[in-house]
Amino acid sequence: MAIVLGPNQYGKAEVRLVTVSRSGPVHHVKDLTVSTSLRGSLESTHLTGDNADVVATDTQKNTVYAFAKESPVGEIEDFALRLGRHFVDSFGHISGARILIDEHGWDRIAVDGKPHDHSFSKAGNEKRTTAVTVDGDRAWVVSGLDDLVLLKSTGSEFHGFPRDKYTTLAETSDRILATAVTARWRYQGSDGNWDIDWPKSHHEVRRIMLETFATKHSLSLQQTLYAMGEAVLEARSEVAEVRLSLPNKHHFLVDLKPFGLSNDNEVFYAADRPYGLIEGTILRDDAEDPGLAWHTLPTF
Secondary structure, three states: OOOOOOOOOEEEEEEEEEEEEOOOOOOEEEEEEEEEEEEEOOHHHHHOOOOOOOOOHHHHHHHHHHHHHHOOOOOHHHHHHHHHHHHHHHOOOEEEEEEEEEEEEEEEEEEOOEEEEEEEEEEEEEEEEEEEEEEOOEEEEEEEEEEEEEEEOOOEOEOOOOOOOOOOOOOEOOOOEEEEEEEEEEEOOOOOOOOOOHHHHHHHHHHHHHHHHHHOOEOOHHHHHHHHHHHHHHHOOOEEEEEEEEEEOOEEEOOOHHHOOOOOOOOEEEOOOOOEEEEEEEEOOOOOOOOOOOOOOOOO
């Protein structure tokens, strides 16, 4: 029996980066969490402890900060592509890089009805994300969002499911449907010639998912998930594949009969756990091979 080294990578996780653009009286803030991972000829450090081919994780961290100073961060997809290409092109023994970026939003504080030039409030928990993989001359971009919390107070049903001796859930033709969307979408193309308006694409994908959630009469959260992904692919030709993870944030009708009160879908108990978790992938049947786009990424 032989023991061999399998796939491996290493890097610097969750580098916190905040930049302030001071080119005029109106300042612009970028708040990012950046993680880097490198792959390549790294057998020696694992098998013998020889670190001659190891680009220190501290170096990777410093590179993130230096790149943020040397040129504007810009869109997170472009920043991740620049970082990934740098590591692969600068070190002959590094063949691949994975750059993950979360962007945390800030809103301008309104003063006398006008946005303040340099004061901000946290936008909430929702994050814009990207995952860029560089492998040799090729690159893949998977962007997305986390923690987009949605709720509709009607327009959702759930019935017709199997029943056995363990089933207690009542069927309903009118329920609250709530979720916190985790979405990832893979962009077409891997040759590195990206001609995509990243912020516009993100805005439109997000808008389409929101509008579909709101307007689709739902017989199941699975049906809603598919409709959201389908709508994105129908409208955005630059997107090859959408992956969605939708926890079902249950709202249970409170029994008010002991108090002599009726409850016509007005008073609910919002449970945080356990919860249903609905996940799925929607893709074009002629989409190009994803290559390494999802490699080392969680499915969602």
